[in-house]
Amino acid sequence: MAETQGALKKTPLFDLHVELGAKMVPFAGYEMPVQYPLGVKKEHLHTRNQAGLFDVSHMGQVKLSGANAAAALEKLVPVDIIDLPAGKQRYALFTNEDGGIMDDLMVTNYGDWIYVVVNAACKEQDIAHMQANLGEGVELELLDDRALVAVQGPTAAQAISRLAPEAGEMVFMDSRQMQIDGVDCFVSRSGYTGEDGYEISIPSADADRLCRLFLEQPEIEGIGLGARDSLRLESGLCLYGNDLDQSTTPLEGSLIWAISKCRRADGERAGGFPGADKVLDQITNKNWTRKRVGLLGEGRAPVREGTELFDADGNKIGVVTSGTYGPTIEKPVAMAYVETAFSPLDTVVFAEVRGKKLPMTVSRMPFIEQRYYRG
Structure with missing residues (x-):
């Protein structure tokens, strides 16, 4: 359903985007910049070659505190949260009772509290899920007075x-609380482009000033x-709602690496998360029937989300979930779900685009x- 302009929220950087000449579009309930005068391709290549500033303030930022916070959160994800070292960040998944992925998220241990970043479109669902299931003794605070930006490249x-x-x-997946130009920030060395860089949480009142300071740096x-979408797709990173959803298990999504070894069937803290029986059964018996794969095309025509895939005999065997032309590698790139028989590397499949x-x-x-x- 299309969102009306009146219903859209604005990030703390809205005025800055408009001043920079951004084209604003509705995204996950917010007015967000889809591109600046530089244009999508040049923005993509600038990030690969130098550095880019991305506004991701539409994401949900949550603080969990209480002595039991790590153990309580671990019951909702197939990931090791209890032994996550202080000052480190980890990728995690919320699963449902069928083993499907409710959202993917980032979890940081700040010593006496846990910082969680969830996807914008799943923010309300995820917060309700945590409030309903974390149990007594865990305090959840929505950090809705903070912007979030990424500097990547x-x-x-x-x-x-x-x-x-x-x-x-810092090194990859380190997280620290630090001051930048006198502003208290949460900084992680991570991102969504495949490049080195940082994600920086900033108090809303300071976000505009600090981001102008970032943009004064000649690299940024x-x-x-x-460009955020084409960068993440070249880097093989999933977009929730496209490449992952509630009907997709971590194994189907090629995310077995996101299930900590201690949470697998032979681990000391095996299972214990929603849908664990199905997920562990898939790990043990390798009995899933479709798989997320990467696809490289020929020529220049991008193969978009929703494009159907066929085998050489014309049988439908899958569907594209994300697709674009990759400016770095100068080829069409896509992610898709295909029947497992067609998932081995170098298998050729056929995408139906305008009858071809x-x-x-x-x-x-x-x-x-x-x-x-x-490091």
């Missing part, structure tokens, strides 16, 4: 270290949702080399 560290030298000491340009069957090859993801800084 190979020169992101040198730009941010100029303003906060401590940021340069404002980047919109269009275009060949695509099952390929490794990420499609580019991820350049996270691991």
Whole structure:
């Protein structure tokens, strides 16, 4: 259902986007910049070559506190939260009773509290899910007075270290509370582009000023949702609602790596999360019937979400869930779900685009080399 303009929320950086000439579009209930005058392709390539500033303030930021917070959250995800070291971040999944993925999220241990970032479109559902299931002794606070931005790209560290030298000491998935130009921020060295960079939570009142300071750094340009999507797709990163949903298990979604070993069938804290029986059965018996794969096309025509996939005999065997033309690799890239028989690498499938069957090859993801800084 289309959202009316009057119903849309604005992030703390709305005025800055308009001033920078952004084209604003409705996204997850917010007015968000899809591109700036630079244009989507140039924004994409600038992020790959230098650094980009992304507004992701539409995401949900949550603080969990209480002595039992880690153990309580661990009951909702197939991930090791109890032993997550202080100052570290981890990717996690909320699962439902059928083992389907309710959302993917980032969890940070800040020592005496846990910081959770959830997807914008799932924010209300996820908060209600946590409130209903975390139990007594865990306090949940929605941090709705904070902006969230990402600075991504190979020169992101040198730009941010100029303003906060401590940021340069961090490695991939480190998280710290630090001051940037006198502002108390939560900073993680992580992101959604496949590049080195940071995600930075900023008090709303300081967000505009701090982001103008970021944009004064010669490496950094404002980047919109269009390039964010092509960057994450080249990096093989899922978009919830497209590539993952409530009917998809972690195994079907090729996310077995996101199930901690201690939570698997032979682990010391096996199961104990919603849908564990089905998920552990799939791990043990390898009995899922479809799988998320990466596809590389030929020529220049992008193969978009919803495109049906066929085998050489014309039988439908899958569907594309995300697709675009990859500006870095100069080929059409896509993610899709196919029957498991067609999931091995180098299998050729055919995408039906405007009545033509275009060949695509099952390929490794990420499609580019991820350049996270691991020290």
